[in-house]
Amino acid sequence: MVPRVLEVMHGHLASWEKDGKVPMFRAARLMGVDLGMDVIMQVQLPEDVDRQWAKSQVEVFLDGLYALPVSLPGTALRKAIAARDRLVRIFEPGVQQRHAEFQKQWASVGGSIQAYADMVLEQPSRQATTRPSSDGAAAAPPAAPGPKPSIMAAQLMGRAAIDQCVLKDAAMSVCHMLVAAADTTRFALFNTWSLLAMSPRVQDRLYEEQQKVIAQYGPELSYQATCHMPYMDATLKECMRLLPASAGGIRKLTRDLRVGQYVIPKGEHVWFHAGLLHCTDPALWDGRTDYQHGLPPHMDWRHNFDDAFRPERWLGGEEGRPRYHFTFGTGAHLCIGMNLVYLEIKLLLAMVLRKYRIRLECPDMLARCGRLFPFLVPEKGTDNVLLEAREGLAA
Incomplete structure (x- = not known):
């Protein structure tokens, strides 16, 4: 996926470079939708559906996710429901085609999960062709390699294998996957850029790390290169610790939970x-x-930024290394897209910080955010991030 992700990002960066600044809240949304779609x-x-129009409908759907639950004409929720229904209708033909393709492939490998995985991933079968089967006969050769699936195809496999699958439900699933991909990317990018733009020190350390990466892996960004950026990894964890890209989620208690003097009984739903x-x-x-500003120092980025935003706390040997990280959930419900989001942010930051320093046009943009839950939403016109070319590097 890395080449395709980079292609999308280069296109967005080229438009930002023309203006020398990025309206990051809006730009992160647009990039998230492009990457998702x-x-x-x-x-x-x-063929008769304009792709940009479809993306605009995804945006309308996203706008209504956190609106007031009032479905009156003209409200964000009513518009979102209408956009969702339009998207489901235009997704159905493609979903139906994917179902038919999958069912043929599934039948060709005899309904074997391992054989299907070998086929779509273009890997040799784990079972040697000369190894006898349990009944003494030679094992069948692996199926011929097929095209690598997209995430959309992969997540539709289970639905396609179920006879009573409703086409509309599968198309709705595509809608929900798009929302998850676009919105998570959007808030992770916005929150990360906002904090980094306030810390020239961290940017300089990231720049120094990128010079080492270039010396070892060359100037082209690759998945291999992203796996050797320890300070970048620490920075992203620190950003997601201070400003999580997710507000958490709902869990059903499997046993009684004591919180101070209160006991929440088993079976109740709680928000973490x-x-x-x-x-x-x-x-x-x-x-x-009893903190003066209400938050402990390690979270108080408004009044204690330099101590609160310290990626070094995630590196080996640092005292007080965080024990927990809940931005993308935990346990069995850990976000399936977590590593993908981190990969996207690493690629974009590496691409940008190799050439630019970034700075908030409105230094107190985060402190002025009018909405904090479930996500930070900046005041209109305050989210511009300036791109300042590093010395000796062309803008």
């Missing part, structure tokens, strides 16, 4: 908030609740 899901549309859990990480929190 064109790279992650590789959505197929009917990633930011609040990071506040009370026992490796960082001293247990006090």
Whole structure:
């Protein structure tokens, strides 16, 4: 996926470079939708459907996700529902085609999960062709390699194999996957850029690391190169610790939960908030609740930025290394797209920081955000990030 991700990002960066600045909240949304539609899901549309129009409908759908639950004419929620229904209708033909393709492939390998995986991933079968089967006969040779699937195809496989699958449900699933891909990318990019733009020190360390990566792997970004950026990894974890790209989620209790003097009984649903859990990480929190500004120092980026935003805490040998990280969930419900989001951010930051320093046009943009839950939303016109060419590097 890396070449396709880079292609999308280079296109967006070229438009940002012309202006010398990026309206990051809006730009992150647009990039998230492009990556979701064109790279992650590789959505197929009917020939008579304009792709940019379809992307605009995804945006309308996204706008209504966190709106007031009032479905009156003209409200964001009503518009979002209408956009969702339009998207489902135009996705159905492509989903139907994928179903038919999958069912043929599934039948050709006898319904074997391993054989199907070998086929679509273009890997040799784990079972040697000369190894006898349990009944003493020679094992069948592996199926011929097929095209590598997109994430959209992969997540539709299970539905396609179920006879009673409803086509509309599968198309709706594509909608939801697009939302997950686009919105997670958007807030992860926005939050990360916002914090980095406030820290020239961290940017300089990232630039120094990129020079080492270039010396070892060459100037072209690759997946291999992204796997050898320890300070970048630490920076992204620190950004997601301070400003999680996800507000958490809902869990059903499997046993009674004691919280202070209260007991929440088994079977109740609770909301876990990633930011609040990071506040009370026992490796960082001293247990006090009487802070002057309401937050412990390791979370108070408004009044204690240099100490709160410290990627070094994630590196080996650092005292007080965070013990927990809940931005993308935990356990069995860990976000399936977590590593993909990290990969996207690493690629974009490496691409940009090799050439530019970034700086907030409105230095107190984050502090002025009018909405904090479920995500930070900046005041209109305050989210511009300036691109300042590093000395000796052409803009």
